[in-house]
Amino acid sequence: MKISKYSGLLIALMLLAVPLAAQSNYLYSILIVIGLYTLLVHGLGILMGYAGQVSFGHAAFFGLGGYTAAILTTKFAWTPLPALLASVLLPGIVAAVIGRQTLKLRELYLALATLGFGILVHIIFNEGGELTGGPSGISGIPHLAIGGFTFNNDRDFYILVWVLLVILMTGIKNLIHSRTGRALCAIRESEYAAENAGIDCALLKLQAFIFSALLAGLAGGLYAFYVTFISPSPFSFHASVQFVLMAVIGGLGTFWGPLLGSMVVVALSEVLREVVPLIIPNAGGEYQIIIYGVILVVLMIYQPGGLSGIKRYFRRNPNNIINSSSE
């Protein structure tokens, strides 16, 4: 079976159409979460999969976006749209400031620095007093409203998130096939050689870091307007690890990887929550975590390049199998 170049579009249309036909709020909410995580993981994918830089601090940018939207609308009476724009910009500015120093570090050291940043921001969310609401968080965030239209139900928010996602994915597709995309891949391959080719590695890495923070901020802002309540718990170190997991499971340096990774990680937890108690009666949450872990380990053993590599099984030409590993 040959996968046509329009398969991506077909999959996207199906994803958009099926829930609309099903009219299930539960399905909408799952797909909204997947959409928001995909936005974030796409940014992380550019940083990790293309520029080759590891970040364990993206939950912090996600949280900064969410808290910016929450604080500006509830404490400073901003309207939702400017607050959403600010929730995109602030993480980008923070990334520009910390990225200048942290991106000089490499590999594990960079991972540790971003991890430290993530923990620090999480502490600020918890200890922010009146401003952040402390561990109790901030409630009463208004629904997102654009030009008189309020996104106050799951269906409308689902359409908004996925339309935004499709637009951004189109932009990302263009980016990764542009000269900037090639240069990012070159940095991932060898910074030394990239500099020799005249690429300003420091600047490009910083731009990739800022871009990923902007997308995380956008996801965070939308999350705050969707849930209308925010607390520090979804922005912990655990969330950062989960985002990296989504990027890796989907396939680093691949276009469809972030979407596949987000879908699998979110859907797997939901499915296990329903299925495990049916197989093991009275099973606690720990059984779900064990089975979740085993599935992910098996997945990584048999599909180390991530789920995006699975399409090679549908190709007849053995040469394509070799080529697909590099996609």
Added chain:
Amino acid sequence: MLEIKNLDVFHSYIHALKDLSFTVKEGELVAVLGANGAGKSTLLGTIAGLYRPAKGEIIYRDEDISKCSAERIVRKGISLIPENREIFGTLSVRDNLLLGAFHRYRKDKTTIQKDLKEILEIFPALKGREKDLAGSLSGGLQQMLAIGRGLMTNPRLLLLDEPSIGLAPLVVKEIMSILVRLKASGVTIILVEQNTQSALKVADSALIIERGRIAHMGNSSEVIADSSIREAYLGRVCL
């Protein structure tokens, strides 16, 4: 074109280059020879901006570039082809070549495609393999690709670090003849080589480095003719 003045370079506590001074004229092909660890690659890396000298100046076209970053030096017209080629293995041959022109994309967009064609004319073995992954090429083709990527930067000064390493004699011969053609087209070349025989055949002058210092500098024909130099620094060279 290039003047090195009293250059001192350290690799942590190792004094790799000691008070090195020499000049390279426009259009010249200079062979840098010497034993392993003499400091040849460090010299090229320092000119290319990969290592910061502790002392001394690197004057390129009347400007001291000793404090410039590697990327800025490429923009000034100096390109280094490193020892282990450092091609981008998971990218296509075409993408590798286009990355060489990264810094001049906005200014020179129209000429880049023309240059790409020219590079494929210089290296016909790469023709028809533009879409292949660079990592799937043979050693010789990878070396040609590395030189091609270097040429795509539009250099006036090309620094080559052991281009013959690990290659079959016929491929080495082909690469050396390409260097002669490049020199004839006006590119100045500094060639670091262990293969002294091949290097001296194509070079105008030779620089022999021993433990970070210049042991001898002169015309390549002079080096070939002087048996004492050959025996002292180059081992057995049959020309």
